[in-house]
Each structure stands twice: as C-alpha cells, then as structure tokens.
Amino acid sequence: MADMLSIGVSALNVYQRALNVTSHNVANVHTQGYSRQRIEPVAREPEFLKGSYLGSGVQAGSVQRLYDEFLTGQVRASLSATGNLESYYKVASQIERVIADADAGLDPAMQEFFDAMQGLADDPSSTPVRELLLAESQSLVDRFHFLDRNLEAAKDQVHSDMQSLIEEINNLADTIAQLNQRIANSPGIHQGNWPNDLLDQRDQAINELSSIININTLPQDDGTMTVFFGKGQALVLGVESNRFALVDSDIIPDHKEISYVGSNSVNLVTDQISGGELEGLLRARDEILEQGRNSLGLVALGLSFEVNAQHREGINLMDQTGLDFFTDISLSQSRAHTLNAGTTDYVFDIQVTDPGKLPAADFVLTYNGGGATDFTNYTLVNESEGTTLSPAAPPPGFPWDLSADLGFEIDLSSGASISAGDRFFFSPTQEAASRIGLEIRDPQAIAAASPIEVTPAGGNTGSGAVSLPSLEEVTSLPVDLAGPVTLTFNPDLDGVPATNDPGFNVVGATPATLAYDPATQGDGQTYRLDAGGFELVFSVTGTPATGDVFTFDDGSAARPSDNRNALLMADLQTWSGMLDGNATLQDTFGNYVAEIGSRTRQANVNMQAQQRMLELNRDSLEGVKGVNLDEEAANLIRYQQAYQAAAQVISTASTLFDSLIAAVR
C-alpha cells in the first residue's frame, strides 16, 4: 500500500533527479551542440482500494532531450551554403586584389610596352629608345610570369586546403560511425531511454560535416544514423564509414579530383560533391583560377602571335627579316588519359592559327572509333564550359584545319595506335603565360622598318619618281606584299589617242589604272593602291617616259629612319580582333577582371545573406534546445522547494508514526 512515507520518498527521488538534470543544463550552458534536458515526472499507477483509486506518488519518467529535427535540418542546409560561399569568396577576393592592382596588374605593363613601341615609331634609329623597348618588353613578360605564378600558387593552396577538408571529412565520418556504435549498444534505447549526450555529440559531428559537404541523414531503427552525399552514396552506414581521397586527375595536368572509396568500388565523385566548403573550393578553382590562367594565357598568346607576325614582316638594322619578337608559343601538345587503351604516346600537335577565334578554355578530344584520321569520328568538348563543340568538319587526313571556328589546327605528332574511347586533353592557353619570353636581345635586331620599297626599272628614261609607300588603312595584320606591284607609265590609258589620259597601268593591286598627267600633276600627286589587306600610299612626281616601270616589292636593305613596321606594331594596341573580333588585347584580360569582380561581389552578397539565414536558423533551433540560465535558475528554485516540501512530507509521516507509537504505549 502506498503511504505517506513511500510517496514522500518517491518525490524526493524525482526532485533530486530533477535538480541533477537542471545542474547538468547549467553546467553545459556554453557547450557546443548541447540540447537541454528535462525530466517529465509522471504520476505512479494508482491503487484500487476500498472502492476508490489512490495515488501512489510520482516517478521520474525518462530524461528528455529537447530537440527539433526540422530546425536542425535547416541549420545544416545553412551551414553548407555558408561554408560554400565563404570558401569561394576567400579564394576570389585574394586573386582579384592581385590582378586588378593599379601597379602590379597586367594593364599597366601592357600600357608601358605599347608606349615604348610608339617611342620606337617616333625614333627608330635611336639605340636608347630601342633598349627601352626591350626593357619594357621584358618587364611585360615578367609580369605575365608573375601573375601566372600567383594563380598557380593559389591553385596549389586550394588543393592543399581540399586535402585538409577531406581528411576532416574522413575523421568526422569515423567519429559518427563510432558514435553510432556506442548509441546502438546503449541499453534501454528501445524503451525510449536515449543516451542524450552521445546524441548531441553525433549531431555536432554531423553539423561540422555539413559545413564541409552537403549531406542527408536518415535515422535507422537500431539507433544508428546513415549519412548520404551526392546521389545517395553512403558516407556512414551503420557502424561502418567510407572515405574520400584526393587523387591526381587522369587527364588534366596539375589537377586533383576527389575519389570515394566505397565498400566495393572506387570512383571519382568530384562532380557529385555539392554544397559546403569543398564544393566552394572546387568552384573557385575552376571558375577563377583555371579560367584566370586561360584568360591570361590567351592574352599572352594573342600578343606574341600578332606582334611576331608583324615583326617578321619588318626588316631590322642588320638587314634581317623574319625574326620573332616574342617566343613562339603557338604550338602545344595534347596529353593522353592515363587509362587510354591505345598507346599513351599518341600525341596531337595543336597549332594556333588565329588567336581571335581561340576561346580561353581547356579541351578534351575523344575518339569514337572508325578511322583515326577523320575528324568526324571524334568528339571535341570545351571542358571549361562543359559544352560539346561542333565546328565545320575538315576533310579526312591531317592536319585538321579548325581555324574558322576555333582558331587552331590539329595535327598528329606521333602515335602508334588509338582505340575507341581514348581521350586526349589539350589547352593552348593554359601554359601560354608561363611560356612567353623575349626572343630579341639586341636592340639592332628590332625590325622597325618595312622592307617594302619601290624600284624604278633600270631602263627607265623619264624623270618620273615614285615615293616610298606608307602602309595605311590596314584591315588585317600582318602586312606583307603577296607579290610585286608594278606601275607602267602609259600616255594613253584607254587606247583612244584623242582623249588626253596619261597615267599608269597597275598590276598586282587595285585599281588597275591611275591617271597621272605630268604636265599638270608633275609637282606631286598622291595615290592609294589597295594591295589586299592594306593600302600603299605614295606620291608620283616628275615626268616618266612611256613604258617606264616602277615596282613595289620586298627589299633587303635596312633604312634606319624608317618606322613603318614600328607604326604597325604600335597599332596592335587598338587592334580589336580578339574574342572573335570584339576585344583588344587589353580588353581581353579586362573582361576577366570585371568577371572576377562581379563573381566575387555576388559571392559576397550571397554569403552575407546566407550568414544571416544561418543566424536566424540557429536562433530558432537555440530557442528550442538552448539553455536559458534564468529559466534554469527558476527551475532550481522550483525543484528545491518541491524537494523541501517532500522532505516535509516525510517528516510529517515520521511525526504521525511517533504519535501513533506514543498513543499505544
């Protein structure tokens, strides 16, 4: 029978436990991930005695953990999103400061280079001016190298950070698996008595995991928590955990991929990683660092290609033509996938022919079988954008000319055999900025002059003279004469003697005739001839005799004060042939800078929004599970009073007993 004593004792037990739980909450007020706990006292089963139910006290019930599954899920999602944006933003903001710097960026160096080129056009015979041009050119080359190294170093740092994150993921997965085991083995879980503190630790580990990578969780009946990522692959299954590893890419040089070691397979999961710091780093690496190297490389390629092309057309002070100004970096080679079935020494040569059409991207070429020399049996993918390209297919047989659509040609360099499914990686722009260099070392070797000269034929008898042409209205570079252009003086152009129309018959340029009357125009008349891509502008003076011939051709003698080639090279600053005719060389990199700026800004704005969301979600969750010291203080008072009251009950029971004993003595 339940009596006062046992009821009192039951109350003492319960309120003692309640005070313990309250103290536990107070002690853990600042513990990370702690969910407050609570006793839910339940009245004991009443006893039926003499026609009525009598209560028999109180029992403790279980210690409840205050927790909200939904809000926890919200917080995890926010952690993922915030981690993602924070890691992306960190990389992006670091890079943008370097490349857009007013002194250390690319633009100031390019400006100095072109200024020095203009200086050469002003003073082609001056040695100090030539030396200055070489100095500024070397400076520009050094700047390309510096920026490229910066991007490389940032990429190495990103890979190193990724390695750390992957180790952390693996550690957390192990921790969760161990906690799963301890929780599953805890006695009483099937009766609803959970080891609350272990549950808190597991939740905390899962939260930390969420900020690194986006995961989903599924509680199991045996008390364990299964953790998934990507498309449903298990990171933690029961008491077993799987691992990630950072491995070298099979195909892209200096590149890392993430692999997943499952229970019965190993595969690459780089594109299944979504959310979290890991994906932020991957995205930053691809969008900002890799793209940056390619954009920088494209500018280097465009600059060296076009300057070289024009420089080769000029003649220097040592009577040499055809020299390169910068290192020729227009040729690069492919790299075979390590798992190619064919021989791994199958190599393609990629020759850039038109930097204006070349995209700043990486490419992958896959052989589909059926005739290795026919381009239509291959698939070409722009790896940076993930799009399949379909340029106009060249006829079978190497080299494949893809200049019109992509600005390069592909040739077979060497290779014994190729199998269907073999993949090859190439990127003309990736290494360009690190490979660019200065070929000219001697100031005398700079070709500021143009070899195009005009020669009167030996048998000329008249007194006519044709001036050296200047090269204007250039529509395409480089400027060179395809063949000699001859002017023959003909006193009667139309063959009708009655009309007075002396002039020149022109061969090799348009128009085919030039009217020139020595009597009225003998003091000098200027003409323009279209030589295909540029105009020859010259003047004629004097009185030529019938049949006198003047020939424009490429000569072999240097002219120290001739600046025609230097003018054309200086014009490259305003040449807007890059990016399919839409940008100058400086614009090309300027576009990348602007893009980085806006991506960084976007990341920053989104990051701040997500950080605010995280705070809000955390606040909501904390509202449910967080300890409030004032509340616990009030609870202390409450349970203490109840304890005192229960003690008083026992004391009263004792007094009753004493009274009873005293009564029957």
Next chain:
Amino acid sequence: MRISTGMLFERGVNAMIRQQDRLSKTELQLATGERVLSPEDDPSATARILDLNREIGMVNQHQRNIERARSRLALEDATLDGAGNLLQRVRELTVQAANDSLSPENRLAIAYEVEQLRDELLGLANTRDSNGEYIFSGYQGDQRAWSDAGGGSYVYNGDQGQRLINIAHGRRIADGDNGLEVFGRIPASLDADGDGAVETERNVFETLTLLAGVLRGTALPAPGSGNAAEDANDISNYLREVDAAMGNIFDVRARVGSRINAVDEQDNVNQEFLLTMETTRSEEKDLDYAEAVSRFQQQLTGLQASQQSFMRIQDLSLFNLL
C-alpha cells in the same frame, strides 16, 4: 520566441563584429582616398576605370609623339627659312651681276659669293637633328642627304621615304620631307652639258654651280663665251631656275607650316580630351570625403551603441539575485 543564454551572447557579439567590419572598410576608404578598393566593390566601375586608364595612357603617349613631331617640324621650318634667305641673297647678287656695268673683277667676286652660298645651302641640306639623323634623307637618316659628286654634279643619297607619327587615333602626320622634294626637281631651262638637249631637271646646287661658272666665265661644260649678251641670257635662265628652287622651298615650307598648325590643333584637342577623361575617371574612383566622413561617424556611433548595450544586457541574470 524563446531566447537561450548562448543566443543572447552570440547576437550581441555578431552585431558588434558586423559593425566593426563596416567601420574598418570605411576607414580604409578614408585612408586611401579610393572609393573602389577592389573590383568586387563595384565591378562595372572597375571595368570603366581600366578602360579610362587605357585611353588616358594612349593619349598621353600621343602627346609625347606630338612633342617629337613638333620639334622636328620646327627644325625643318627654321632650316627652310635659312635656305630661302640664302636663295634670296643669290637672287640679289644675280640681278646685280646681270647689270652690264659690272667689271669682270666684280663679277668674279659675285661668283665666289654664289659658290659660298651654295656650300652653305649644302650644309643646310645636310642638317642633323638632336639624334644625329639627317632630316632631309628620307628613310636613310644615317646618310648625308646631298653630296658633291665632282665635276659640278651633286647627288641625292637618301630615299623618298616620309616618316609618319601617330598624333591621335587614326591620325598620322609626316615629320619631314625628303631632300629630293626640297632641293631637287628644278626644271632645267638651259642645256648645260652641251649635248643639244635641255635636261629635264637638276637640283639647286648644280644650278648654283652653273651660275657661278657663267659669272666666272667658266661655265661648264658649255664654256661661257665671254660674250656679254650670251652670258646675260644664261644668267637670266639660271635666275629662272633659282626662282623655281625658291618656289619649291616656299611650297614645302607652307606644307610644314600647315603640319605644325595641325599638330598644335591636335595638341589642344588631346588636352581637352585628357581633361574630360581624367574628370570622368576621378568621379568613378575617387572617394567623396564628405559622404564618407559622415558615414564613418554614423558607424562609429553604431559600434559604441552595440558595445554598451552588450555590457548592460550581460549584467542581467537571475543567478545574481539567488
């Protein structure tokens, strides 16, 4: 909504951190005077600033080019002025010599002076600029423009190249003229070599040599006959050639003058352009100090307020009253 103790701290701390971040950004702007500290602050302004930097850089280079062109054109102009004056003196002497009343000794003296003037003119034709380039040699700036080939003939050693200088986008101006244009191309009015045909043209040095020859009585190769009438005819023909030479020089000088004008005008245009561009650039990148300072003050107050309110709230706890 229920607030936990942890949340109370975190909210207060987060608010302070945010204030500090904003404040430090404003401080950096004030210290550097730049509104745009990195591309992310304003990506489109960054792109515009880069473009403006480029334009301003190019126009500044054009201004430097203009200085070079101007100094060369000025030198050419001064040289042509001197040449014109020399020929004017030759003319005066020639007219004097055509006067029959002069004695042979006087005419000899005049012949001598004409030869001196010719040599001086040759010196002017071989003027060099500050770089040591011969200004009248076309593209062969390392060669003397005109030289004495002996036997009364003078040859041009340069070519007919004319150097162009960029003074603005798509605008080029010649910075000189070749010696053949300036000192040659004089239509001959007399058969000087005695082959029965009048030469098509000769240069001014040959003309002056022939003129001196007539005055000495040793005109080459057709000997002066010493016959006054014939000599007078020769002299007046050669005078015509001297006039033609002066005409040439004046023509070229007029061209140089108009080039100098063009360059000056372009200089002004460029300066206007630079002013506009630099103003635009300043608007994009420079900080508005008034706005920034008042923003700084506001943020400072905000930080102080959040710090003080944090302290007040932390004091309140039921445990203090237990």
